[in-house]
Amino acid sequence: MDDADVMIGPVDLAERVDEALAVQALAFGLSQDEIVVRRHIVLRHLLNPGACAYGATTAEGRLVGFVYGMPNDRSHWWSTVVEPYLRANGNEGWLDESFVITELHVHPAHQGRGVGRELITTITDRAEQPRSILSAIDTESPARGLYRSLGYADLARLVHFPSAARPYAVMGAPLPLRRRKAERN
Numbered sequence: 001m002d003d004a005d006v007m008i009g010p011v012d013l014a015e016r017v018d019e020a021l022a023v024q025a026l027a028f029g030l031s032q033d034e035i036v037v038r039r040h041i042v043l044r045h046l047l048n049p050g051a052c053a054y055g056a057t058t059a060e061g062r063l064v065g066f067v068y069g070m071p072n073d074r075s076h077w078w079s080t081v082v083e084p085y086l087r088a089n090g091n092e093g094w095l096d097e098s099f100v101i102t103e104l105h106v107h108p109a110h111q112g113r114g115v116g117r118e119l120i121t122t123i124t125d126r127a128e129q130p131r132s133i134l135s136a137i138d139t140e141s142p143a144r145g146l147y148r149s150l151g152y153a154d155l156a157r158l159v160h161f162p163s164a165a166r167p168y169a170v171m172g173a174p175l176p177l178r179r180r181k182a183e184r185n
């Protein structure tokens with residue numbers, strides 16, 4: 001990781017949910033109304049078996065990035081939305097034995113420094129599942145570039161979530177995630 005003043009470690013996301021959502025609002029462009037809705041969603045997600053979270057904090061303890069996820073469950077809302085898209089592409093099996101990256105966000109001032117890479121590899125290295133899935137806005141972006149560099153590939157595109165204005169892509173990767181050569185040494 002290039003951001004020397006940031007440390008990655010487990011975080012009590014329920015305790016720090018407002019800090020995390022402030023980071024997400026900046027990184028993802030959320031309105032205050034969306035933050036209120038997402039707060040309840042995050043807290044509900046954290047109650048799922050196997051849910052865990054990691055944070056990126058500065059030496060002063062300020063949260064500048066976070067990731068959380070959980071083993072996928074086909075009965076969860078996200079799975080029910082993406083399942084028909086995955087099935088249409090012959091990728092429905094990815095919903096089984098997968099660890100879902102539910103959210104990954106890094107404060108804009110810390111983006112492009114390896115923080116997101118460190119967060120996602122840290123959480124997936126601890127997953128018991130053989131693969132990981134996630135959804136990302138279906139556009140070429142630094143986030144999608146990061147996911148591809150880690151081994152994620154598109155499983156379904158133009159996925160429409162009921163409350164989202166833009167389509168998403170569902171991506172999947174075998175675990176452990178691919179590393180850059182310097183990280184393997």
